[in-house]
Amino acid sequence: MATQTSGGGDFINNLGKIYGFYAGGFLAFVVLLGILEQFGVPNRVLGYLFVFFTLAVYAIIGVLSRTAQVSEYYVAGRRVPAFYNGMATGADWMSAASFVGMAGTLFLLGYDGMAWVLGWTGGYVLVSVLVGPYLRKFGAYTVPDFMAYRFGGNFARFIAVLVLFSASFTYVTAQIYGTGIIASRFLGMSFELAVFVGLAGILLCSMLGGMRAVTWTQIAQYIVLIVAYLTPIIILSTKHYGIPIPQLTYGQAIAEITAREGQMVQAGLATAAALKPHIQPWFTYSPLNFFGIIFCMMVGTASLPHILMRYFTTPSVREARQSVAWSLFFIFLLYFSAPAYAAFSKLEVYSNIIGRDVTQLRPWLFTWGELGLIKICGQNAVNLDAAVAACKAIAGHPGVVRLQDFVINTDVIVLSTPEVAGLPYVISGLVAAGGLAAALSTADGLLLAIANALSHDVYYKMLDPNAPTVRRLLIARILLLVVAIGAATLASTKPGDILAMVGWAFSLAMAGNFPALVMGIWWKRATTTGAVAGMIAGFGLCIFYLVTTRYYPQAGVSYFGMKALTNPVTGAPLVDIAKTMADPKWLADVPASAANPLQSKIGWFGMNNILCGLLGMPLGFLVIYVVSLMGKAPSAEMQAFVDEIRKPRGRTVLQEKD
Amino acid sequence: MATSSNDEAHWKKTTNLMWIHLGIWVFFGYIVHMFAPALNKIIILGFPLGFYMAAQGSLIAFVVALFVFAKQQDAIDREFGVAEDD
Numbered sequence: 001m002a003t004q005t006s007g008g009g010d011f012i013n014n015l016g017k018i019y020g021f022y023a024g025g026f027l028a029f030v031v032l033l034g035i036l037e038q039f040g041v042p043n044r045v046l047g048y049l050f051v052f053f054t055l056a057v058y059a060i061i062g063v064l065s066r067t068a069q070v071s072e073y074y075v076a077g078r079r080v081p082a083f084y085n086g087m088a089t090g091a092d093w094m095s096a097a098s099f100v101g102m103a104g105t106l107f108l109l110g111y112d113g114m115a116w117v118l119g120w121t122g123g124y125v126l127v128s129v130l131v132g133p134y135l136r137k138f139g140a141y142t143v144p145d146f147m148a149y150r151f152g153g154n155f156a157r158f159i160a161v162l163v164l165f166s167a168s169f170t171y172v173t174a175q176i177y178g179t180g181i182i183a184s185r186f187l188g189m190s191f192e193l194a195v196f197v198g199l200a201g202i203l204l205c206s207m208l209g210g211m212r213a214v215t216w217t218q219i220a221q222y223i224v225l226i227v228a229y230l231t232p233i234i235i236l237s238t239k240h241y242g243i244p245i246p247q248l249t250y251g252q253a254i255a256e257i258t259a260r261e262g263q264m265v266q267a268g269l270a271t272a273a274a275l276k277p278h279i280q281p282w283f284t285y286s287p288l289n290f291f292g293i294i295f296c297m298m299v300g301t302a303s304l305p306h307i308l309m310r311y312f313t314t315p316s317v318r319e320a321r322q323s324v325a326w327s328l329f330f331i332f333l334l335y336f337s338a339p340a341y342a343a344f345s346k347l348e349v350y351s352n353i354i355g356r357d358v359t360q361l362r363p364w365l366f367t368w369g370e371l372g373l374i375k376i377c378g379q380n381a382v383n384l385d386a387a388v389a390a391c392k393a394i395a396g397h398p399g400v401v402r403l404q405d406f407v408i409n410t411d412v413i414v415l416s417t418p419e420v421a422g423l424p425y426v427i428s429g430l431v432a433a434g435g436l437a438a439a440l441s442t443a444d445g446l447l448l449a450i451a452n453a454l455s456h457d458v459y460y461k462m463l464d465p466n467a468p469t470v471r472r473l474l475i476a477r478i479l480l481l482v483v484a485i486g487a488a489t490l491a492s493t494k495p496g497d498i499l500a501m502v503g504w505a506f507s508l509a510m511a512g513n514f515p516a517l518v519m520g521i522w523w524k525r526a527t528t529t530g531a532v533a534g535m536i537a538g539f540g541l542c543i544f545y546l547v548t549t550r551y552y553p554q555a556g557v558s559y560f561g562m563k564a565l566t567n568p569v570t571g572a573p574l575v576d577i578a579k580t581m582a583d584p585k586w587l588a589d590v591p592a593s594a595a596n597p598l599q600s601k602i603g604w605f606g607m608n609n610i611l612c613g614l615l616g617m618p619l620g621f622l623v624i625y626v627v628s629l630m631g632k633a634p635s636a637e638m639q640a641f642v643d644e645i646r647k648p649r650g651r652t653v654l655q656e657k658d
Numbered sequence: 659m660a661t662s663s664n665d666e667a668h669w670k671k672t673t674n675l676m677w678i679h680l681g682i683w684v685f686f687g688y689i690v691h692m693f694a695p696a697l698n699k700i701i702i703l704g705f706p707l708g709f710y711m712a713a714q715g716s717l718i719a720f721v722v723a724l725f726v727f728a729k730q731q732d733a734i735d736r737e738f739g740v741a742e743d744d
Contacts, residue, residue: 111694114712118687121717125683128724129676133731247714251704279709281694291688298687316742318732325724332717339713522673646669647740 015084022057023223029053030227034426043425047186050429051436054224058217058440059204065216066208070469073210073476074141074452075312080215082319086326088218089310091225091441093120093331095171096178097502099225099438102335104410106342110278112285113342115293117335121328122294123301128324131302132311134521136320137645139652140312142449143305143513144457149654150520150638152528154462159535161453163512164305166543168446169487170501175443176202176491179436181411185371186432192492198440199488206444207477210452214444215313221437222330228434229334229414236344236421250340253347254279260350269355270403278346285608286568292611300506300613303513306449317648345413348420349406357400358391359384364419373409376401447487451480500600503610504546511542511616519624521646524639530628538620542612549609551591553598557581562602575601668738675730682723686716 011018033046067073080088098120106113140146143164148157179198184191205217237246240253257278264270276283282290301307310327314320352362358376361384368374369381377397379390391397391405415435418427455476460467467475516535519526548556556562557577564573575597580586592599600609607614633639644653690697694708702710735741 111709111712114709118691118712118716122683122687122720125679125687125720125723125727128727129679129683248703251702251710253704254706254709255701255704279698279706281691281708287692291691294687294691318728318735318742321728321731322725325721325728328724329721332721336714336717643665646672647665648735648742649740 012079019219022220026224030426030430034424037424037426044188046425046429047432050433051183051187054433054437055201058201058220061217061220062205062209062213065213067210067212068473070472072212073473074456076212076215078313079315080313082314082322083326084219085310085314085323087222087330088215089327090330091218091222092306092310092445094225094334094438095175095442096435096439098334099229099435100411100414103338103341104413106339107345107413108410109284110276111281112283112290115285115290117338119294119297121331121335123298124324124328126298126302128321131517132308132324133317133320134645135308136311136314137317137648137652139654141456142452143308144453147516151531156532157457157461159532161457163509163539164453165450167304167505167509168306168450171505172443172446173487173490174502175439175446176488178439180491182432182435182439195488195492199484201440202443202447203484206448207480211313211448214448218441221441224437225434226333228430230337231430232417232421232423232427233337233340233344235423239421246340247336250343253343257343257346257350264354264403274404282568286606288606289608292607292614296507296510296611296613299514299617300510303509306445309449341414341417345417353406354401354403358388361387364416368412368416373412375407377405447480447484450483451476454479507542507610507613510613511620512539514617515620515624524642525628525633526624527628527631527634529631530624533627534620534624537623538616541619542616545612545615546609549603550600553592553602554587554590556602562604565601565603565606565608664738668740671734675734679723679727686719690716
């Protein structure tokens with residue numbers, strides 16, 4: 001290590017002290033704001049203090065970690081201990097969707113929502129067993145680096161960059177979108193402005209220090225997000241059941257929910273057809289789609305470059321493996337708490353809203369109704385009078401809230417829990433800071449993955465292999481800025497499909513990367529032609545299925561034999577294809593708009609288009625296998641190289657000049 | 659640099675371990691959840707077992723499996739002398 005990082009050893013040795021001090025400081029800050037609230041400081045001011053204080057801390061870490069060294073910029077000097085890399089990966093992994101959206105999904109779908117909980121955790125087994133440690137031994141800076149070395153150069157590199165870009169760009173746009181939503185809701189600024197404020201926060205963390213800065217800020221962000229996520233439900237659990245372990249006590253809430261579901265149907269507050277029992281499987285997803293989502297999210301985890309590259313930063317292969325285990329442990333802390341949020345909220349809604357006289361509704365509803373996030377009797381519940389009027393307008397309404405009268409946006413579940421529990425505003429501010437940390441940290445990791453692929457793989461490896469260090473890092477930073485602004489600009493237009501695309505990113509990465517990565521490590525006989533053909537075939541089929549079902553469903557029905565998806569309980573088709581295809585309005589709607597009844601409602605074998613990786617990945621494996629066997633075996637050097645990455649001992653295979 | 663018999667034995671053991679952990683992954687990721695309706699009839703602390711496995715049980719199994727795997731693979735690497743220096 002050169003002089004620039006002298007003192008780095010001290011820093012690594014004192015990580016425990018530094019982050020312990022930081023966590024203590026953060027808690028003291030929360031307590032201080034709580035005291036300020038008691039003295040009558042307005043909520044708006046508390047919200048600003050939370051957001052700007054945490055952003056400032058991330059930015060300071062980002063600036064302190066600036067670097068002029070290539071290996072520091074791309075892989076944090078490969079000095080991040082397993083435990084801390086696990087924390088950073090946790091923050092990298094858990095996005096705004098996990099923090100804010102997951103509990104809401106579980107609230108709405110009950111058991112079926114668990115497909116996401118399982119899918120977004122179990123994939124780490126594949127990361128550790130099949131892929132991660134071997135890439136660490138190889139010594140790459142990026143995933144395309146490995147593809148290029150193993151599969152004969154820049155063509156494979158180019159396809160890998162393409163896969164990386166298509167999987168990561170939509171994903172990062174969704175994160176910046178999430179940042180904008182949270183910042184605008186808690187700071188009251190306009191959404192478009194909030195997007196660019198969030199962007200500034202993201203850039204301050206990553207631009208000067210690359211991977212090194214992102215690593216140390218992600219650890220800080222993890223601490224904020226996990227404290228913010230767990231605090232409200234721990235308090236809630238203690239209040240209701242006297243035990244501060246919500247993950248244990250929500251079993252009682254589930255029993256009460258199940259009992260209440262029966263009562264509601266008997267009392268005519270819900271119809272048996274509309275009620276989805278909380279604990280019963282396969283009311284929303286058919287078993288094929290349920291297990292398909294689990295599989296695609298898991299395999300996608302092991303194929304997403306922004307996750308794989310986190311394991312390039314550990315000091316050894318051994319620590320890379322330990323680090324995957326720590327990563328999942330830190331992710332688990334949040335994911336096994338999400339069902340508790342969902343259960344407590346559902347119990348509150350079922351016992352204190354459904355069945356209650358409309359005139360007796362509790363006031364917390366209306367703050368969210370004003371934002372258009374809670375509807376009663378089909379209208380935004382802006383205040384009590386509006387709700388009463390809306391229900392009166394429905395013929396034969398009994399005057400008490402029925403299940404079908406109540407609609408809640410899934411984001412509200414986590415964000416409203418502090419208020420529902422009657423906690424002071426400071427806890428709400430804490431939750432907002434946590435959501436912001438989740439969105440920022442994921443956006444940082446993704447942006448870095450994209451910009452690194454463009455600067456390292458496309459610019460340095462393909463266009464200008466003789467570029468001096470200074471120019472390489474300059475280009476890397478410029479590209480980071482360009483990609484970030486591009487994503488923020490796209491996010492500020494609120495594109496409708498962007499949230500669905502996060503799910504697609506997993507399938508795309510899985511279809512394009514997974515077969516080539518696994519075969520490249522586990523099968524010496526895999527050849528360049530085979531791998532390139534397999535990547536193109538798998539990725540191509542996945543894209544084809546996505547694009548056809550979403551944007552050209554008419555062609556899917558007419559030319560590719562796609563049929564309507566069905567309701568898993570009744571077996572009835574979700575869309576009447578014959579009728580829709582006969583309507584000239586929908587037939588001419590090409591590419592299909594979001595309103596088109598056919599879009600994403602058709603497919604092969606009743607498969608939702610999020611599962612396109614389930615088609616693409618097996619094809620990828622098959623093509624690599626068949627085409628490889630048709631050609632000559634890889635050279636002895638290549639086979640020796642594969643042997644080399646299978647053994648942890650020794651230098652990394654790829655030696656980058658610094 | 660041909661593959662030595664030591665390397666081959668190391669890789670054979672590594673491959674076996676890989677299959678064992680993929681088996682655990684398939685069991686806790688998929689098989690146990692296929693029986694969710696039946697497992698839901700067993701209720702512990704209010705949790706129907708089928709629901710519990712998806713919400714917490716499998717997740718705990720994955721975390722434990724990963725720590726165990728890291729240990730086991732390291733033991734294999736040490737046995738064949740291909741582990742990194744401590």
